[in-house]
Amino acid sequence: MTTPTATLTDRYVAAAARHLPETQRDEFARELRERIADEIDARLAASADGAPTTAADAEDAVLRELGDPAALAAAYIDRPLQLIGPRYFLAWKRLLTLLYAIVVPITAAAVLLAQLLSGAGPGEVAAEVVGVVLALVVHLAFWVTLVFAILERTPGTKAVERWTPDQLPEIRDEGRAGRLGDLIASLVFLGLFAVVIVWQQVRPPSFGGPGQEIPVLDPELWSLWLPYFLVLIVLEMLFAVAIYLWGWNWPLAIANLVLNVAFTVPALWLLATEQLFNPAFLDVIGWPWDGAGAVTTTVLVVVFVGIAVWDVIDGVVKTVRGRGGSALTLGRI
Amino acid sequence: MSTDDTTAGHLQELRRGTVVLGCLVRLREPDYGYALLESLNELGITVDANTLYPLLRRLEKQGLLTSEWNTDEARPRKFYRTSPAGEQLAGVLTADWKNIDRALTRLTSGDDR
Numbered sequence: 001m002t003t004p005t006a007t008l009t010d011r012y013v014a015a016a017a018r019h020l021p022e023t024q025r026d027e028f029a030r031e032l033r034e035r036i037a038d039e040i041d042a043r044l045a046a047s048a049d050g051a052p053t054t055a056a057d058a059e060d061a062v063l064r065e066l067g068d069p070a071a072l073a074a075a076y077i078d079r080p081l082q083l084i085g086p087r088y089f090l091a092w093k094r095l096l097t098l099l100y101a102i103v104v105p106i107t108a109a110a111v112l113l114a115q116l117l118s119g120a121g122p123g124e125v126a127a128e129v130v131g132v133v134l135a136l137v138v139h140l141a142f143w144v145t146l147v148f149a150i151l152e153r154t155p156g157t158k159a160v161e162r163w164t165p166d167q168l169p170e171i172r173d174e175g176r177a178g179r180l181g182d183l184i185a186s187l188v189f190l191g192l193f194a195v196v197i198v199w200q201q202v203r204p205p206s207f208g209g210p211g212q213e214i215p216v217l218d219p220e221l222w223s224l225w226l227p228y229f230l231v232l233i234v235l236e237m238l239f240a241v242a243i244y245l246w247g248w249n250w251p252l253a254i255a256n257l258v259l260n261v262a263f264t265v266p267a268l269w270l271l272a273t274e275q276l277f278n279p280a281f282l283d284v285i286g287w288p289w290d291g292a293g294a295v296t297t298t299v300l301v302v303v304f305v306g307i308a309v310w311d312v313i314d315g316v317v318k319t320v321r322g323r324g325g326s327a328l329t330l331g332r333i
Numbered sequence: 334m335s336t337d338d339t340t341a342g343h344l345q346e347l348r349r350g351t352v353v354l355g356c357l358v359r360l361r362e363p364d365y366g367y368a369l370l371e372s373l374n375e376l377g378i379t380v381d382a383n384t385l386y387p388l389l390r391r392l393e394k395q396g397l398l399t400s401e402w403n404t405d406e407a408r409p410r411k412f413y414r415t416s417p418a419g420e421q422l423a424g425v426l427t428a429d430w431k432n433i434d435r436a437l438t439r440l441t442s443g444d445d446r
Contacts, residue, residue: 030402030409030411031366031386031390031411034365034366034367034408034409034410034411035366035367035382035386037408038365038366038367038408038410039367039382042367066383067383072383075383075387076386076387076390078387078391
């Protein structure tokens, strides 16, 4: 058969047969050829009554209806047309979630520690951690998916795990889930705060060109007060984790008060006695601004105290409400 | 999804198994794919070519149909015939179909005899 119309069918059959195992190809090609020829005949016969159709048109229409040869071949041999089907999807998702939850934080912490020990700058540390975590996330997803995609296409493999009631998760602590956002926000804010304190010393902001880099905070504070504040920030982070784990209660509300006092009082004292900011920095920005220094200081003091008081009150309110809240929840059930 | 799509989907679900039964019964007389398709549709067992051809292949693989190439005519055609195992399955499916029919009849007539 060398007519152009036959060639189209030939090409279609060849394209579809390529997707079958070699041993089944000849038989499949014969079957498909029979089907296409019969359907073309049916179309030609139908057209005898109405508008005439050429053999080429009929062939075109039939092949068009058969659709993508790869999809047709897949339907004939029951090959999955998805990367990972329902049989493996849940196992794939569970494994990937587990790996992400365990491997990513550990790796991020390890890289962070290694970078800090090697004395890299904050920017370098952040870039390295983000880079490694991104690469890890992509690699884990790729390799796990590849293994499952191969399993999906391996005949005779059974479902990897039989589900048992032991796998049922504990009922989620709704309060804890709600506090997760608070925890993340606190940790990010405190982390940034610590980075800024270190950074303004290591990579001071520039005021008008090279040689003009001046730390904002008084470098003498490194002898005691800045390390003290950094330790406080770490304690605040631990406190945020405690709030996430246990929710607000009286001991934690009191701890919150203590932490706020420990932070605000020295900060205000340093500010009031003009030890907080670097004198060189104040010179550069022209402090005090035409006698407005006292007013600005007062505003800063009020803001500092306001934030601290509000934070303590917020903790107390949440503690009180937490007690009442849980009773309300029980009442609703 | 529109109501028509929903209806079409459920109809397809309902008919899926009946195509197998229709094939097994109809192929007690050997026949080839296209003729089978035509006759089933004429009988009112609606089936699509894209469903039927792969189905024939699968039933043959499961030993429910046997096949033979007929080369008497200009176009070679694969003739399928119901095997003894296919005959047995047809019996089981028919019995079950009748059970379902009776159950649904009882259900719709509200008669719980």
